[in-house]
Amino acid sequence: AxxxxxxxxxxxxxxxxxxxxxxxxxxxxxxxxxxxxxxxxxxxxxxxxxxxxxxxxxxxxxxxxxxxxxxxxxxxxxxxxxxxxxxxxxxxxxxxxxxxxxxxxxxxxxxxxxxxxxxxxxxxxxxxxxxxxxxxxxxxxxxxxxxxxxxxxxxxxxxxxxxxxxxxxxxxxxxxxxxxxxxxxxxxxxxxxxxxxxxxxxxxxxxxKRTHPSWSFCHYFMVQEELAFVFEMLKQYEDALVQYDELDALFTQYVVNFGAGDTADWLSSFRRPVSSWVGLALWRPIDMGKREAVQTGQASLLDLRSYLFSRQCTLLFFLQRPWEVAHRALELLHNSVLELRMLEIQMPVGAVDCWVYISCLEVLQRIETFCDTNQNDSFAAYAAGLRAYAREKLQGLGSLCGLMSPNGPDSEELNRTVDLLAGLRDDDEDSPSNINNPGKKLREALSSMEAYEKHYMELSEIAMGTYKHIGRIRSARLIGKDLAEYHMRKGEPQKAEAFLYDALKTYRDEGWTLPVTHTRKQIATCQKQLGNTTKYPRSRDLLASDLNLPVDERESYFKEILGSSGAEEHGGAGEILLPLEPVLQLSSVRFTPASALVNLNGTLVLQLVLVSRLPTSANSTAISIALAHEPRPGSTAATGAIGITPRYPDGRVVFPGNAATDLPVRRQLPALIDVCELREKGPQADAPLVSSGVVCRNSHMLLRRQDSNTSSGRGADVTREEASRSLRAAGVQLRPGKNTVTLSAVVTESGSFTLRQLCVQLGRVHLLSRRLYPPLQYDVYSQEPQLNLLPSHGAEPLLAGVPQELTVTVNTGCYPVRGGDALQLSLPAGLLILNSGKNTARISTDTGEELPDAVFTVSPSERIVSVNLPATPCYHTLRFSLRVACALPLAAAGGADGQDGAPADKVESRKAGGGAVIEADVLDQKISIDSPWSIYSTIVPLAFKVPFRTRHSLLTAGESLKMNRKFVQVCLSNMTEVAFVLRDHHLGDVTTPDGDDGCQSAQLKPVNPLSHNVVLGGQKMWFVWELLPTSPATPLRCHFSVGFWPEEGAPGSPSAGQHRYEFTLSDFKTLYVVLSEVRPPPGFDACRMGELCSLDVSITRLQRGGAATDEETPSSQLLYQVADNCSNWAVCGKSSGLVQPAPRPGTTHSLQLQLMPLFAGKLPLPDVRLARLLPSQDAPAPPSLHPDNGEASPDANTTVGTPFDTDSVRSRWSGGSAGSGGAALLGSSFPLVPRLQQFAAGQVYHASRAAQVLVLPAHDHSLLDVTAP
The missing domain is CATH 3.40.50 (Rossmann fold)
Structure with missing residues (x-):
């Protein structure tokens, strides 16, 4: 068709x-x-x-x-x-x-x-x-x-x-x-x-027109639903769902207004009594029966809600959002129950529970048939709430109909069951799931106790499993608690105990103290019915200390613990091991001494603060703490000795408020919550913003599941720590509240001791704590005696030649110093111990407490000094002082500078030479100390600083061409920070017969007055003597001495000392005087830069050579050289040459050379150097070093090279002395050549050394160089 x-x-x-x-x-x-x-x-x-x-x-x-x-x-x-x-x-x-x-x-x-x-x-x-x-x-x-x-x-x-x-x-x-x-x-x-x-x-x-009295919601419902049908026909399910949501919201608003007193005429049709509570029927896309009832105004509130929700579910299934069905269903059921109460709709008792139960199962069944495996996980969170709600209503129906009673339902409960079954008419025969029809299940469950138990247990297990699957452990355990109560009613305590423990853990974790107490009582009832002699005492222990229970109940539990039941349960003898907490709580521990360091054979005191939660006072047989001993090799070292930083402030350790109590376990949140902004746009490129929000990136850290083993809800069995050592106190009475218990003992072993477990003994009952945390330790040390010898003035150095004070510190440790014990001090040569008048020692305890002073004696001898110590107990400190003096040895010359030939007002110096006795500024000494407590000697190094450093100089003075006055200058430098007073300075010639007896030598005349002089720290002092003309030309061996003492001391005090210094003078007679003069060019009044000038040099002989050279041989000559080390002059032509020495004293030899000034200003004259040129046949053996001068003699600068010519001699001279290299060449196989011999300091006097010449600048003023004077 x-x-x-x-x-x-x-x-x-x-x-x-x-x-x-x-x-x-x-x-x-x-x-x-x-x-x-x-x-x-x-x-x-x-x-x-x-x-x-x-x-x-x-x-x-x-x-x-x-x-x-x-x-x-x-x-x-x-x-x-x-x-x-x-x-x-x-x-x-x-x-x-x-x-x-x-x-x-x-x-x-x-x-x-x-x-x-x-x-x-x-x-x-x-x-x-x-x-x-x-x-x-x-x-x-x-x-x-x-x-x-x-x-x-x-x-x-x-x-x-x-x-x-x-x-x-x-x-x-x-x-x-x-x-x-x-x-x-x-x-x-x-x-x-x-x-x-x-x-x-x-x-x-x-x-x-909804405000008009004749307005009907049912008529409007049909009109808007027609629009929803059209959208559904066009497959526009979202728009169709909006129409039903608007109808839902409109009806809900009218119900809310009714509850507030604003009624509507059409709402009375929904308030008629409900005779059917078959629940939702979601398997029909369109429930024509209920729709017709709504259209004709014959629908009840449950009919309207059922039809409206079924249409919403159908559209949600078309939209592939089944999880939203579960979500909406849970809201619908709760709102519908509330609307029934607000509209005062008459229903039999339990009818609402039937309707909710059937609706929950219908929604779940419909969703499960629609969703695949992947979608099941998406609506599990909502499905869990539906199953739990259905289980709750089924549980209520079981209690209402007597199906949870061990004796079965009575006649009234049976009549109530018949009335409920009458409202569950069987109109779902054409349901596609008739076998698992929720209404049929409910009718079957209400028919017999066995069927009810089957459906109730099955639904409860599914609900618990769903909650665990989505991570809602608390909700699952609350369902388990309901199951436990159900099993208790059924007389099955063995099945209820596990569920009660899980619920107890949840209450404990969340801090619900009253539910914890109630659950503990239920657990105790289960254990008592089961005859569990292992867990029941633990439960009684917790209930006896539970402050939420009345005092009489707590006392009954406590008496039961201490009574004969405990003995019978354990065979009449033996120990009952129970946890310490929360019956007793260890609040704090205080160590005495506070450092938790105890010396061997000392006394340790522990003060425990115990908080008792017992209802009455209890007499404790004993309170003990088990100790774990750990021997340590370092317990005898200094690390465990006196003065270590205390391990615990004030010796007190406070324990946190305890995890074994019923306080909630705080969730460990991450330190940072990482959030980011989220924006969502439509699928088009230029789509507008659809939604925005904030997303937490580390939500898995915030919402992660806690470890189920962190709580001790089941009360793990306590075990006694194995320990052979303990601290113990007997006969302690424990009152409710805080109690202070003192444990003391004398320690006889060294090492580290850790507090492991606290045990409180109440008759046969032993309350044991878990291992104490944080770990507490105290150390027992056996310190060996220690000996220290240090300067009394701290970091300041010791001074040689001045008495110094040393502090001796003896830490006795575990060794008691007895009267008569002595220290044997072995002293090196030059170190003395001075015996002071009053010898007192200070004694202090290890805590710093001072004891009365004691007397010690010093028995000096030649090299070994005995110090008799006073009696000192163990672990005390003994301190006393010793005065020592280090002898200051003779100081020999290390060299001096000198030049001869100077005007009367000029002073020059040279190194006079000499060997060294003091080679360093510090004298190292070592003292060996033998003690009665050790077979080994203690070596104590000491460093003494030499206070003075001495140098000497040879000076020449006199009128021109008569440089015959010689002076000796001695410089004394204070190398310390201490000011010294100097007196009785003396310089003598030890070669004369009276030089050794301290008398003034006839050849040396002092210039300084014999007075007291103060030389400050880091300063210098000079002393001058004149060599008389009658002094022989032979070398003079001089001895300098001066007395000194610290400025703070007195001249006659033991701190006074004497400083000595020796040196030798040789070849100090003046032989030649060199006079130089620069003249401007002819026609000029002054020298000008860049112009040639004349240098006139005159060499005058004063006397013949000394003992070192004797008279010059006829073949010897003088070699002169003009050099300018400052580069102010340019020598034009030859700068060196040979001069035949004059045969008689007073003879002058004149020279003239050409110079050119390189700078303008007042320029110093260039240097004119003289040396002897000895022929090879007259050359003596290579001279040795003068030990007193400290440097090579004038002959040491002799140069040996190629056959003689002026240029080669000039190059050798300007290149410096050959030193030992020249001596080596003299002994070689090379042919002998003329050699140079330098004059000794003081033999040649340069009369023009300090003179200056005015040099004018050149005519070209574009560049001007000026040298300042």
Missing amino acids: MASEEKPVVYTMENRPIVTCGGDQSLFSSIYQTLVQQLPKEAVEWRRSYGRPPKMINLEANFVAFKEDLLPKEGSKALLTFPFLHIFWTDCCESEVYKASTKEEITRWQSLLRAYNSPDWLVVLVENENRKKKQPIALPRTSIIDKIRNDFCNKQSDRCVVLTDPLRDSSKAQESWASFVAKLRTLLLMSFTRNLGRFEDDMRALRE
């Missing part, structure tokens, strides 16, 4: 928009199948009114034959039976036929449409090429399609289309089909938009 002959089916899921077909029905039948297939093939964009977003839809249509009965009547609100488009089909190709019949048919068809106000129509002309070829060629604008457009489509030319060869498979036919289908989709969408907009306006106007 054709589709046009089929009657449309209303209110089914297969409804489609109706399109009527008029005209040639046989023509339409031939293309019907193709049209039905082509229309929904492509999606088309539907732009709706009121600014709603466009949507892409695939259109389908129900093509029916045109009848006048299908046209909508005036005021009709039915959209499902509304024809949205009317099509007239014709294949007329001849003008005569068109005029005769076709035109009249189209006219009659349009007349009916206008009569019923149907503006959506379309005329389709089907052309056949074969028939068209047989017709004569028509003139332009005379074709059939043109005539139809002129007759019927004057202003709507798009309402007439041509479909060419629809049954042929050609490109032209396909193009024609595509154009026709596109036009059909466009017209359908235009009709949808127009008619739905008009319908929504009418519906909106109807809703605005």
Whole structure:
């Protein structure tokens, strides 16, 4: 049969928009199948009114034959039976036929449409090429399609289309089909938009009239549901769901207003008593029975809610959101129960529980059949709430009907069960899941106790498993607690105990103290019924210390612990080991001494603060702490000795408020919560912002599951620590509240002791703590005696030659010093211990407490000094002082500088030479100390600083050409920070017979007055003596001495000392005087930079050579050299040459050289150096070093090289002395050559050394160099 002959089916899921077909029905039948297939093939964009977003839809249509009965009547609100488009089909190709019949048919068809106000129509002309070829060629604008457009489509030319060869498979036919289908989709969408907009306006106007007394919610419900049906027909399920949500919200608002006192007349129809509570029926897409009841106003509140929710569920399943069904179902059930109370609807007791139970199972069953495995996890969170709600209602029904009683239901409970079963009429026989029908399950559960237990246990286990699967452990354990109570009613305590322990853990973790107490009592009841002698004492222990219980109950539990039951349970003898907490809590521990360091054989005191939660006072047999001993090799070292930093402040350790109590366990949150901004846009490139929010990146750290083993809810068995050592106190009475217990003992072992476990003994009951945390330790040390010898003035150095004070410190340790014990001090040579008048020693304890002074004695001898110590107890400190003096040895010369030939007011010096006795500024001494407590000697190094450093100089003075006055200058430097007073300075010649007896030598005349002088720290003092002319030319060995003492001391005090210094003077007679003068060029008054000047040098001989050289041989000559070390002068021509020495004293030899000043200003004169040139046959053996001068003698600078010439001699001289290298060459196989011999310091006097010459700048003033004086 054709589709046009089929009657449309209303209110089914297969409804489609109706399109009527008029005209040639046989023509339409031939293309019907193709049209039905082509229309929904492509999606088309539907732009709706009121600014709603466009949507892409695939259109389908129900093509029916045109009848006048299908046209909508005036005021009709039915959209499902509304024809949205009317099509007239014709294949007329001849003008005569068109005029005769076709035109009249189209006219009659349009007349009916206008009569019923149907503006959506379309005329389709089907052309056949074969028939068209047989017709004569028509003139332009005379074709059939043109005539139809002129007759019927004057202003709507798009309402007439041509479909060419629809049954042929050609490109032209396909193009024609595509154009026709596109036009059909466009017209359908235009009709949808127009008619739905008009319908929504009418519906909106109807809703605005809801305040009128005659307004009916049921009528409005049918109108808006009609719109929802249309959206569902167009597969716009989201829009259809919005319509039902609006109806839900509107009805809910009316119920809320009713609860607030604002009633509506139509709401009274929903307040009639409910006689059926069969629950939801989601397996029907449209429950026509309930819909008809709503339409006629006969529906109850549960009927309306059931029908409305079933329609929402159907649309949610189409939208692939089954988890939202579970979520909405839970809200619906809770709201419906609340609405029943607000509307005061009469129902039998337990009927609501039946309706909720059946509805929960129906929703779960429907979702499970719809979802796959992946989607099951997504709605598990909502499904868990539904299962728990159903279990709760089933539990209520069991209590109401007596199915949870061990004796079974009574007559009243049976009558109540019959009434409930009457409301569960069996109207679901046609359900596709009749075997697992929720109503059938409930009827079966209410029929017998066995069936009830089966369904209740099964539902409870599934609910617990679902909660555990989604991580809601607390909810699962609360269900377990209900199961425990059920098993207790059934007389099955062995099954209830495990569930109670899990619930107890949850209450403890979350800090619910009262539920913890109640659950503990239930656990104790289970254990007592089971006769568990291991766990029941632990439960009694906890209940006896539970402050939430009344005092009489706590006392009964405590008496039961101490009574005969404990002895019977344990065979009448033996120990009962129970946890210490929370009966007793260790609050703090205080060590005495506070450092937790105890010396061997000393006393350790521990003060324990115990908080008792017992209801009454209890006499403790003993309180002990087990100790763990750890021997340490370092316990005898200094690290465990006196003065170590205390391990515990004030010796007190406070324990945190305890994990064994019923306080909540705090969740360890991460230190940082990492959040980021989230923005979501539509799929288009320029789509607007859809949603925004904040996302936590480390939510897995915040929401992670806690370790189930962190709590001690089950009360793990306590064990006694194995320890051979303990601290113990007997006969202690423990009162409720804080108690202070003192434990003391004398330690006899060294090492480290750790406090492991506290045990409180109450008769046979031993309350044992867990291992104490944080770990507490105290150390027992056996310190060996220690001896230290240090300067009394701290970091300041010891001074040689001055008495110094040393402090001796003896830490006795474990060795008691007895009277008569002595220290034997072995002293090196030059170190003495001075015996002071009063020898007292200070004694102090290890805590710093001072004891009365004691007396010690010093018994000196030649090299070993004995110090008799006073009696000193163990672990005390003995301190006393000793005065020592280090002898200051003789200081020998280390060298001096000197030059001879100077004016009377000028002073020059040279190194006079000499060996060294003091080679360093510090004298190292070592004292060896033998003690009675050790077989080994203690070596104490001491460093004494030499206070003075001495140097001497040889000075020449006198009139020109008579440089015959010689002076000796001695410089004394104070090398310390101490000021010294100097007196009785003396310089003598030890070569004379009276030089050793301390008398002043006749050859040396002092210049300084013999007075007291103070030399400050780091300062110098000079002393001068004149060598008398009668002094022989032979070397003089001089001895310098001076007395000194610290400025703070007295001259006659033991701190006074004497400093001695020796040196030797040789070749100190002046032989030559060199006088230099620079003259400007002729015609100039002064020298000018860059101009040649004359240097006049005169060498005058004063006397013949001394003992070292004797008289010059006739072949010896003088070598002179002019050098300028400051580079102020340029010597033009030869700068050196030979001069034959004058045969007689007073003879002068003159020289003239050319110089050029390089700078302007006052320039010092260049140096003129003299040396002897000895021939090879007269050369003596290489001279040795003068030990007293400390450097090579003048002969040591002799140079040996190639055969003599002036340039080679100049190069050798300017290159410095050859030193020992020259002596080595003299002994080699090279031929002998003339050699140079330097004059000794004081033999040549440079009279012009300090003179300066004024040099003017050059005439070119562009560059000016000036040397300042």
